[in-house]
Amino acid sequence: MWYACSKVNGNMQMNWGDLGVDELRDAYKKESAQLKASLLSGMLWEELKDQRQKVTELAIALHKKINASSNPAESTDRSEKRISR
Numbered sequence: 293m294w295y296a297c298s299k300v301n302g303n304m305q306m307n308w309g310d311l312g313v314d315e316l317r318d319a320y321k322k323e324s325a326q327l328k329a330s331l332l333s334g335m336l337w338e339e340l341k342d343q344r345q346k347v348t349e350l351a352i353a354l355h356k357k358i359n360a361s362s363n364p365a366e367s368t369d370r371s372e373k374r375i376s377r
Contacts, residue, residue: 308353311357312357313354316357320347320350320354323350326343327343330343
């Protein structure tokens, strides 16, 4: 699996928007497991800044992707889903 990235304000940023929910979930599990292993092996929190940022970006992208598909306000057929009184 490969990831597209870009440099913004001198920092590398990953472009997670093109991945599907399953791909994001798999990438998140993999990266968070690597972060946990690095921490348990004794690496310093500060040394893992890039890895922590990647896990955070994946968590946010996954959250947005899941919620985008279930948000009724973003549904194209909202008029058909009116609440009856």
